[in-house]
Amino acid sequence: MGFSKYLQTKARGSITGKRLTSAFMVFVLAWVLTGCATFSPTKEALETKPNINARTYDAPPQFCFLALKRIFLKNNFTLLKEDTQLNKIEAIKHFDKGNLSVDLLIQANLESMENNKTQVYLNAVQTTKTIYATRKTLLIIPLPGSTQVTQATKEGTIEDKKFYEVFFKAIEEELKTLRQ
Numbered sequence: 001m002g003f004s005k006y007l008q009t010k011a012r013g014s015i016t017g018k019r020l021t022s023a024f025m026v027f028v029l030a031w032v033l034t035g036c037a038t039f040s041p042t043k044e045a046l047e048t049k050p051n052i053n054a055r056t057y058d059a060p061p062q063f064c065f066l067a068l069k070r071i072f073l074k075n076n077f078t079l080l081k082e083d084t085q086l087n088k089i090e091a092i093k094h095f096d097k098g099n100l101s102v103d104l105l106i107q108a109n110l111e112s113m114e115n116n117k118t119q120v121y122l123n124a125v126q127t128t129k130t131i132y133a134t135r136k137t138l139l140i141i142p143l144p145g146s147t148q149v150t151q152a153t154k155e156g157t158i159e160d161k162k163f164y165e166v167f168f169k170a171i172e173e174e175l176k177t178l179r180q
Contacts, residue, residue: 028122
């Protein structure tokens with residue numbers, strides 16, 4: 001019996017009902033586990049977490065807005081957007097350290113509350129770029145004009161409680177200064 005005849009006989013009816021059921025169960029289990037392991041941003045976006053990026057101050061929104069603006073300017077941030085009507089301010093600061101380039105973007109939204117209080121919401125996003133420069137060479141001689149720059153980017157919302165605590169403390173101190 002040749003090899004092709006052997007394959008033909010094995011192919012006919014070789015999967016019994018029990019084996020087919022087992023193979024199907026393995027497929028279903030793999031499909032379910034893959035579904036559980038995938039990242040779902042919509043599920044995570046609306047997940048309730050402790051509110052570390054909001055604080056209420058006993059001051060009108062105009063004072064809190066001015067305090068935020070002064071903090072940004074004192075700490076060498078560049079103001080990107082200011083909207084006193086909507087009580088929103090956005091600032092960015094750039095850091096360079098070796099082959100790392102880091103941008104820190106902070107968005108602040110102020111919400112007026114009763115009894116002359118203001119709720120301040122902060123959202124901080126950090127973008128880190130790693131820059132690599134490579135040169136093409138001919139044996140050991142570098143070729144002119146053949147520098148390639150590549151970069152890897154990582155971006156994410158800052159969820160560090162200590163970062164927000166320090167920022168809120170600075171707002172509190174600035175509000176004390178403004179009241180004097």
